[in-house]
Amino acid sequence: MSPLEYIWAGVMAVIAGPAAFEIFGIGIPLTVLMVFGGFLLGVVGGATPGLAGPFLMAVSLPILLSIFGFTPDALLPVMGFLVGVMKGATVGGAVPAILFNTPGTPDAMMTTLDGYPMAQKGQAGKALRTAHFASVSGDTFSDLVLFTCAPFLAVIVEAYLGFGEKAALIVLSMAFIAAVVGASPLKGMIAAFLGLLIASIGTGEDFYARLSFGTDALADGVPMITAVMGVLILGEVLVAFENMWRQRRSNAVVKEPAQSGDNRLSWTERKALMPFIGISAVVGTIIGALPGIGSTLAATLGYATGDKMHKGPVKFGQGTPEGIAATEAANSAVSGSNLIPVLSLGIPGNVGAVFIILAAESIGGFNPGPTVFRFTASEVNPELVIAFGLFTAMMIANIFNWVIGGRIMAACGIMSKIPSHVLLPMVLLLTLTAIYAQETSFTAIYFALAFAVLGYLLRKLRIPTLPFVIAFILAGNLEHSFRQAFAVSGGDPWFLFKSPLSLVFLLLSAAVVIFFSRSKTPEAGRRAATERDL
Amino acid sequence: MLSRRIEIWLAIFFAVLAGLTAFVWAPLDSETAAIYEFRRQISIGDAMLPMVAGGGILLFSVAHLFLQLRRRRDADEDPLFDRTTLFFFVTFGGVLALSLILMFWAGPLALALFGPSGDDAATYRQMRSSLPWKYIGFVLGGFTLVFGLTSLIEGRVRWLRAVSSILAVLGLILIFDVPFDTILLPPNGDF
Known part of the structure; x- marks a missing residue:
């Protein structure tokens, strides 16, 4: 098959795939329906403070796996749904930021700076329209970069990297994520190696399950989805519970200002926003392509760049649409390019990508990484068809976002009023139920609670959780690459340092950790501390 | 960053945990050693990954300890757990x-x-x-x-x-x- 035929096969796998139901004899494709469902859930969840895209993806995944099973036919509907959630949550996060000065997701923090003052001036409608327009523009741009770059990067990786180089590349990615997430790279590295250690429990190639103390409970290893949800979601829930317990804050009634200002967003105004959106989209796309750097940093940089460009009468921070556009375009542009390391290298760069990888690994038949992009002519590479199907699902999500995203956003304002202390216990029960639905054993709930305590402790001790989770997921690949590279080298103990490329990767790993370990200025330290990984 | 005292104790805790893992738990609780020979072929054994993980934690916790010891003394913040x-x-x-x-x-x-x-x-x-x-x-x-x-x-x-x-x-x-x-x-x- 030629590359164009592969692209077409991917498109057809989505739009001409299995139909969910028929309307007047026309089949509604299941994947398209799932993308729509995910998008809807994402916007509503993103608009609800306390929920976020990764959480929604986490609780959806076990349900989706139970519905669709573990056959390759499940890949596109499941991943389409997750992609829809990811994109929906990005736009939804702006709703409470604008209406109530409460960011629905951490990356919408900067949106509050101009969005809330605009709402106070009676221009909430205009602010929401600006956020939607900027967000969907940035997202679409980022997706186009993903579609163009990921295949080329993957082909290069596959052509030039052997097992040793791939192992060194995984080490470099882990070092980079550990170094840039959180305030202390050394603690990030400790978290990453802790992830490797826990992933090695009950796994390995021998008959005896290593590090199991000979017990049956540990012999099967640590369930991946349970551990990830425990650390990322339940750990966060525990911290939030404790904070609320301490504060016992009153359930203050939120007053809404009357919306009497100019709430339209004309084409002329949209045109005027384009330079801010364009620059921020580029900033967000570059930041997103680097593993581990969250959308919060992209939003901050986009906002700062926009501030420098802005010459209007209303300054940034006082309620100007340009401020919202600069922020939203940057944080939304992260979501597409974040998948570049996943699809081209098999390395998840952020929490959202973690769940895409988990879905692919759980279902099977699609292993994100350089091998996906093999344009074999003699026989069909089904993984490549799935990859182009995934790209198609992303574009369909963008179309939904362009067409109806703004209206759904406007309708979601009510979600922002749900108090956290009411929502979080429901989130806890929902998460435990989702974990049980996947594992059908109370043991999984105990595992999840144990990892919740671990996640809680990591957060309290200011040890970043993302390096832990990513190392936990990549441990299997890393060990496999190590074993293969060692075997190929004929048992050479210096196998990792033989190739110049792997040596470069390892030296870069050390350099990244040392560079980011230098003492920071107080301001930079604070900025790093605000860079959350969920 | 937490207070100097807490960071030092944290580094010591991880260093001890890592030392025990890398040199006691992993070698004793795995079927094959880090490197082993079977039918004249040298291979990586099951103990390698946990030993590397333990070694990594040990290395970085010692480095963290060293940096914290060099850090200026600061006033203890409120205890993390009370x-x-x-x-x-x-x-x-x-x-x-x-x-x-x-x-x-x-x-x-x-x-x-x-x-x-x-x-x-x-x-x-x-x-x-x-x-x-x-x-x-x-x-x-x-x-x-x-x-x-x-x-x-x-x-x-x-x-x-x-x-x-x-x-x-x-x-x-x-x-x-x-x-x-x-x-x-x-x-x-x-x-």
């Missing part, structure tokens, strides 16, 4: 434990007390897909969890919260159980 934390975990753990016990045992107990007897007697496994037995544990345990934690955080009991908790549990039943035959609500998969 009596409030302990009280929170005891209360939270109590509500959670009660909820999970109810969730696990309420269904089988209700069946034993009120279920068919005599020739029609059935085990919970036989009845785990039948109404009302399959929902009893989830509804009671789930309600206790949501309502208990909400009331705990609010510091008072409100009827409105009881209603919202019931609605949340019913919502989860509608999401997970009603549309799908293949999904089991807790604790039905354990029986």
Whole structure:
């Protein structure tokens, strides 16, 4: 098959795939329906403070796996749904930021700076329209970069990297994520190696399950989805519970200002926003392509760049649409390019990508990484068809976002009023139920609670959780690459340092950790501390 | 960054844990060593990954310890864990434990007390897909969890919260159980 035929096969796998139901004899494709469902859930969840895209993806995944099973036919509907959630949550996060000065997701923090003052001036409608327009523009741009770059990067990786180089590349990615997430790279590295250690429990190639103390409970290893949800979601829930317990804050009634200002967003105004959106989209796309750097940093940089460009009468921070556009375009542009390391290298760069990888690994038949992009002519590479199907699902999500995203956003304002202390216990029960639905054993709930305590402790001790989770997921690949590279080298103990490329990767790993370990200025330290990984 | 004293203790803790893992636990609790020879072929054994992981933690915790020792002394911040934390975990753990016990045992107990007897007697496994037995544990345990934690955080009991908790549990039943035959609500998969 030629590359164009592969692209077409991917498109057809989505739009001409299995139909969910028929309307007047026309089949509604299941994947398209799932993308729509995910998008809807994402916007509503993103608009609800306390929920976020990764959480929604986490609780959806076990349900989706139970519905669709573990056959390759499940890949596109499941991943389409997750992609829809990811994109929906990005736009939804702006709703409470604008209406109530409460960011629905951490990356919408900067949106509050101009969005809330605009709402106070009676221009909430205009602010929401600006956020939607900027967000969907940035997202679409980022997706186009993903579609163009990921295949080329993957082909290069596959052509030039052997097992040793791939192992060194995984080490470099882990070092980079550990170094840039959180305030202390050394603690990030400790978290990453802790992830490797826990992933090695009950796994390995021998008959005896290593590090199991000979017990049956540990012999099967640590369930991946349970551990990830425990650390990322339940750990966060525990911290939030404790904070609320301490504060016992009153359930203050939120007053809404009357919306009497100019709430339209004309084409002329949209045109005027384009330079801010364009620059921020580029900033967000570059930041997103680097593993581990969250959308919060992209939003901050986009906002700062926009501030420098802005010459209007209303300054940034006082309620100007340009401020919202600069922020939203940057944080939304992260979501597409974040998948570049996943699809081209098999390395998840952020929490959202973690769940895409988990879905692919759980279902099977699609292993994100350089091998996906093999344009074999003699026989069909089904993984490549799935990859182009995934790209198609992303574009369909963008179309939904362009067409109806703004209206759904406007309708979601009510979600922002749900108090956290009411929502979080429901989130806890929902998460435990989702974990049980996947594992059908109370043991999984105990595992999840144990990892919740671990996640809680990591957060309290200011040890970043993302390096832990990513190392936990990549441990299997890393060990496999190590074993293969060692075997190929004929048992050479210096196998990792033989190739110049792997040596470069390892030296870069050390350099990244040392560079980011230098003492920071107080301001930079604070900025790093605000860079959350969920 | 936490206070210097806490960071030092944290580094020491990880260094000790890592040392024990890399040099005691991993080699002793794995079938093959880090490197082993089998039929004249040298291979990486199962002990390698945990030893590398332990070694990595050891290396970086020692480096962290070294940097913290060089750091200027600072005033200790508020303790990370205090009596409030302990009280929170005891209360939270109590509500959670009660909820999970109810969730696990309420269904089988209700069946034993009120279920068919005599020739029609059935085990919970036989009845785990039948109404009302399959929902009893989830509804009671789930309600206790949501309502208990909400009331705990609010510091008072409100009827409105009881209603919202019931609605949340019913919502989860509608999401997970009603549309799908293949999904089991807790604790039905354990029986």
